[in-house]
Amino acid sequence: MTLAGTPLARSLPRRIYLRALRLRRSLFFKYFLTLFTAVVLPLTLGAAGEAWFGYRDQSRHLSQLLHVQSRSAAERIDAFADEISDQLGWAVQFPWTDGNDASHKIDALRLLQRVPAILSIVLVDQSGTERVSVSRMRLNRIGRGSDMSADAAVVGARASKVWYGPVRYEHDSEPYVRIAVAGNLAAAGVAIADVNLKLIWDVISAIRIGGAGHAIVVDDSGRLIAHPDISQVLRGKTGSEDFHRLKQALGGADASAIVTTGVGEKHVVAAAAPVARLGWTVIALQPASEAFASLRAGLWRSLGLIAIGTLIAAALAYALASRMSGPIRELEIGAKRIGTGHFDHRIALASGDELEKLATRFNEMAGELAISRQKSERISRLKRFLAPQVAELVETSVGLLDGRRREVVAVFADLRGFTAFSARAEPEVIIAALREYYEAVGAVITAHEATLVQFAGDGVMILLNAPLACADPAHRAVRLAIDLQAAVQRLAKRWTDKGYAMGFGVGIAMGPATVGTIGYEGRLDYTAVGSAVNLASRLCDLAGDAQILIDPVVAEQVSGHVRVSWLGERMIKGYHRAVEVFAVVDGATVKRKPAASGTSRPRPGLRLDGAAAQAALCGLKSASTESPAKAKMVAVAH
Amino acid sequence: MAARAQETSRVYRILWLSTASSGADPFLEGFREGLRAQGYIEGKNVVLQSHYAPGDLQGLRAVVAELKRGDVDLAVSSGPATRAMSSVAEIPVLFAQSGDPVALGIVKSLAQPGTNFTGTTFLSLELAGKRLELLKDVFPKLRRLAVLSNTDHPGEQSEWRATQQAAKALDVEPVYIPFFGPREFNGALASVGSARADAMLAFPEPVTMVNRTKVAQFAAKERLPSMFGWSEYCEAGGLLSYGANQRATYFLLAKYADRILRGENPADLPVVQPEKFELAVNLKTAKLFGEELDLSSILFRASKVVE
Numbered sequence: 001m002t003l004a005g006t007p008l009a010r011s012l013p014r015r016i017y018l019r020a021l022r023l024r025r026s027l028f029f030k031y032f033l034t035l036f037t038a039v040v041l042p043l044t045l046g047a048a049g050e051a052w053f054g055y056r057d058q059s060r061h062l063s064q065l066l067h068v069q070s071r072s073a074a075e076r077i078d079a080f081a082d083e084i085s086d087q088l089g090w091a092v093q094f095p096w097t098d099g100n101d102a103s104h105k106i107d108a109l110r111l112l113q114r115v116p117a118i119l120s121i122v123l124v125d126q127s128g129t130e131r132v133s134v135s136r137m138r139l140n141r142i143g144r145g146s147d148m149s150a151d152a153a154v155v156g157a158r159a160s161k162v163w164y165g166p167v168r169y170e171h172d173s174e175p176y177v178r179i180a181v182a183g184n185l186a187a188a189g190v191a192i193a194d195v196n197l198k199l200i201w202d203v204i205s206a207i208r209i210g211g212a213g214h215a216i217v218v219d220d221s222g223r224l225i226a227h228p229d230i231s232q233v234l235r236g237k238t239g240s241e242d243f244h245r246l247k248q249a250l251g252g253a254d255a256s257a258i259v260t261t262g263v264g265e266k267h268v269v270a271a272a273a274p275v276a277r278l279g280w281t282v283i284a285l286q287p288a289s290e291a292f293a294s295l296r297a298g299l300w301r302s303l304g305l306i307a308i309g310t311l312i313a314a315a316l317a318y319a320l321a322s323r324m325s326g327p328i329r330e331l332e333i334g335a336k337r338i339g340t341g342h343f344d345h346r347i348a349l350a351s352g353d354e355l356e357k358l359a360t361r362f363n364e365m366a367g368e369l370a371i372s373r374q375k376s377e378r379i380s381r382l383k384r385f386l387a388p389q390v391a392e393l394v395e396t397s398v399g400l401l402d403g404r405r406r407e408v409v410a411v412f413a414d415l416r417g418f419t420a421f422s423a424r425a426e427p428e429v430i431i432a433a434l435r436e437y438y439e440a441v442g443a444v445i446t447a448h449e450a451t452l453v454q455f456a457g458d459g460v461m462i463l464l465n466a467p468l469a470c471a472d473p474a475h476r477a478v479r480l481a482i483d484l485q486a487a488v489q490r491l492a493k494r495w496t497d498k499g500y501a502m503g504f505g506v507g508i509a510m511g512p513a514t515v516g517t518i519g520y521e522g523r524l525d526y527t528a529v530g531s532a533v534n535l536a537s538r539l540c541d542l543a544g545d546a547q548i549l550i551d552p553v554v555a556e557q558v559s560g561h562v563r564v565s566w567l568g569e570r571m572i573k574g575y576h577r578a579v580e581v582f583a584v585v586d587g588a589t590v591k592r593k594p595a596a597s598g599t600s601r602p603r604p605g606l607r608l609d610g611a612a613a614q615a616a617l618c619g620l621k622s623a624s625t626e627s628p629a630k631a632k633m634v635a636v637a638h
Numbered sequence: 639m640a641a642r643a644q645e646t647s648r649v650y651r652i653l654w655l656s657t658a659s660s661g662a663d664p665f666l667e668g669f670r671e672g673l674r675a676q677g678y679i680e681g682k683n684v685v686l687q688s689h690y691a692p693g694d695l696q697g698l699r700a701v702v703a704e705l706k707r708g709d710v711d712l713a714v715s716s717g718p719a720t721r722a723m724s725s726v727a728e729i730p731v732l733f734a735q736s737g738d739p740v741a742l743g744i745v746k747s748l749a750q751p752g753t754n755f756t757g758t759t760f761l762s763l764e765l766a767g768k769r770l771e772l773l774k775d776v777f778p779k780l781r782r783l784a785v786l787s788n789t790d791h792p793g794e795q796s797e798w799r800a801t802q803q804a805a806k807a808l809d810v811e812p813v814y815i816p817f818f819g820p821r822e823f824n825g826a827l828a829s830v831g832s833a834r835a836d837a838m839l840a841f842p843e844p845v846t847m848v849n850r851t852k853v854a855q856f857a858a859k860e861r862l863p864s865m866f867g868w869s870e871y872c873e874a875g876g877l878l879s880y881g882a883n884q885r886a887t888y889f890l891l892a893k894y895a896d897r898i899l900r901g902e903n904p905a906d907l908p909v910v911q912p913e914k915f916e917l918a919v920n921l922k923t924a925k926l927f928g929e930e931l932d933l934s935s936i937l938f939r940a941s942k943v944v945e
Contacts, residue, residue: 110938112939113939116914135768137764137765137768137915138764138767138768139768139771139807139808140771169749171747171748173747173748173749173908173909173911174748174911174913196913198913199913231907234908234909235749235750235906235908236750236908238749238906
């Protein structure tokens with residue numbers, strides 16, 4: 001494997017992508033998503049709702065508050081102006097005569113004493129001539145002075161009783177306004193006062209909205225008249241553009257407070273109220289940051305809760321996923337181990353929930369699998385030397401393979417000339433020939449439900465009536481042998497055509513034998529031991545090509561069904577007396593002709609059947625030619 | 639406001655400069671009181687270094703010349719000392735001035751000082767004539783008026799000119815009795831005694847302020863109805879005073895000091911003028927003069943009556 005194929009060498013983004021994919025599909029992620037939705041969604045919706053309604057309520061509340069404050073300030077400024085004009089009214093009650101200037105002066109001085117905001121007072125008679133002038137700073141004057149009949153204050157007061165002048169800034173700093181009042185009697189003249197507007201500071205500075213909210217007063221041009229920080233007023237025109245803009249912005253919005261840029265680029269919530277008589281505007285304002293501080297705090301609280309909610313969701317998801325994934329991994333590992341054949345593996349889970357039940361089911365399944373595998377192992381073992389249907393049967397009936405003594409039919413068969421062939425031919429050719437041979441033999445054995453006990457080299461040993469009993473085993477064995485001959489001779493013909501002359505001989509014997517399994521754990525064979533087995537082996541040795549030799553017991557059993565010929569008595573190794581040997585004449589089933597030449601039931605001492613018997617005898621092999629493999633097999637059979 | 643000043647853990651250093659004598663400085667006491675009202679505690683978050691050079695402007699100039707940025711956070715001067723400060727450009731300077739600070743050249747305008755100077759002006763110049771008028775109102779027989787003036791005080795000449803104008807309008811003959819600083823004060827007082835005046839007017843400034851009891855007693859002894867600039871004189875035995883409230887002035891100065899210490903630029907802080915003037919009358923002193931005085935013309939206007 002090259003490095004490029006390893007996970008390590010995969011590009012980082014791809015690894016991250018894969019990890020993300022795993023995460024997204026993981027239990028943790030699913031739980032997290034669910035819990036997150038359950039916890040954070042309501043919180044978020046709640047916070048959003050609270051923020052929205054809070055903003056609305058707060059705006060409404062602020063709007064009311066600011067309006068109340070600005071209106072109350074406007075009223076108080078109105079009252080301030082009213083108070084001054086009322087007081088001035090006292091100075092214009094009596095008509096002017098030539099001698100009463102001094103008493104008018106006293107009135108004016110009293111007025112100065114009563115109203116601290118008034119800096120100076122000028123009293124004008126009905127002709128518009130200045131008669132008295134008193135001041136806190138300048139020298140007082142008395143007697144006829146300059147003609148003021150064209151003065152705006154005199155004209156204004158005469159027209160509308162009370163006249164308010166524009167705001168004037170002394171030294172371009174201190175704000176003053178002129179207020180003129182005409183008496184009810186034209187003869188009482190007009191009183192004109194210069195009023196220091198720094199004194200309405202008391203009105204404005206008393207207004208506090210929250211921590212930093214306040215009220216200001218601006219004139220028609222937007223110039224500041226009053227501010228809690230008096231130095232803002234004294235500063236002159238600086239910032240008047242800002243105040244003017246603020247005033248303009250509020251001009252149309254009489255009903256509600258608006259959020260706008262205040263002085264110095266900061267956002268403010270502001271409401272305005274006019275001081276109509278003076279042409280001034282009171283603006284109550286609060287920095288937006290402070291006005292909505294509680295909302296912001298609420299939002300932060302909500303964000304905090306959402307963060308906590310997220311953490312809780314993550315923690316819960318992690319805990320739940322761990323609780324789930326641990327047992328699931330156990331199950332996964334267990335399934336894998338069981339899958340690889342470790343049926344003894346058990347999954348230990350004590351979660352007390354469905355997962356534990358699942359684990360229990362898993363364990364039960366593993367047990368069942370173990371039993372099932374043992375069974376199938378046994379069956380496949382049996383199938384090596386039993387016909388498949390027999391094998392199944394054996395598995396289901398207990399003790400069938402136990403050692404016992406019973407009547408069996410043993411069939412031995414091997415190739416003639418195989419030794420020479422195997423010495424001469426290439427290994428591949430030998431193996432190919434053996435494969436053909438065993439396929440043919442195996443098919444016949446299976447077809448006849450016989451039990452293949454052993455095979456070695458070219459020799460096979462087949463049992464009938466063991467381990468499973470069957471009806472008429474001798475006959476069945478002969479039929480088997482005939483089929484074997486037919487199948488192998490077809491092969492032999494092909495081999496001969498290829499230049500390998502090989503034949504096939506079969507020996508069958510019947511008699512009691514001990515059957516059972518021998519061997520050790522992992523390598524067990526089912527076999528039969530007894531003289532019939534030995535005899536069958538010897539008969540096979542004796543048999544020539546295409547010959548099937550049977551012992552008298554078999555010959556007796558099949559008489560009337562298969563034509564056999566008596567070959568006479570033969571000395572068989574391991575037998576102290578000669579044994580009668582019969583040969584199956586051909587594959588055809590004998591027609592029942594009891595009167596026929598007595599071949600239906602060959603008996604000892606029976607005369608040889610002419611040419612057939614001669615041929616049979618000629619085909620007999622000497623025992624000395626047996627192959628080493630067969631010698632071994634025989635040894636096993638002993 | 640008090641809490642705000644205490645928030646900062648810094649200890650601010652304020653330099654107090656005066657040409658008055660160090661013994662009893664009523665202005666410093668007023669300023670200290672103002673600072674306390676702003677929440678400053680001396681020794682804890684503010685240190686007041688005072689420097690007195692009685693009548694010695696050159697001595698103050700030498701001190702000021704050595705001042706560097708970072709030595710002090712703020713300098714406060716009153717009266718003539720302000721002139722010594724005019725060369726200071728790196729340290730904010732607060733002043734309490736009788737005269738016009740624009741004329742003195744330390745600010746560009748009252749609305750926008752535009753320099754490192756700001757403070758208050760008492761408008762003494764404008765009030766000079768008014769004082770004479772009030773004295774004439776209460777003492778109609780006034781013909782010859784001794785005017786005690788410290789020539790070391792900034793704006794003194796303007797004040798004297800305004801007084802002269804008023805005197806002319808009111809048909810009074812002013813007798814100018816100038817003195818330069820505390821050292822010439824006693825001599826000046828003696829000159830008042832020998833001036834054959836009907837009454838006495840003292841310009842408000844540190845030297846007579848410090849010696850106000852002495853001046854008041856002198857006036858009583860000489861049977862001179864006296865007029866002063868601040869109510870402290872009246873409380874000390876002077877007959878009349880007319881002018882801005884000093885306590886309010888120094889409270890305002892302390893407020894400005896707080897704003898400057900918290901980082902505001904003095905160039906943007908307008909020079910403040912007093913909007914309230916108090917007329918104080920000492921009835922005890924008035925009794926000395928009996929029927930000579932027309933108290934009825936003035937009592938209804940008095941904002942402070944000492945009995």
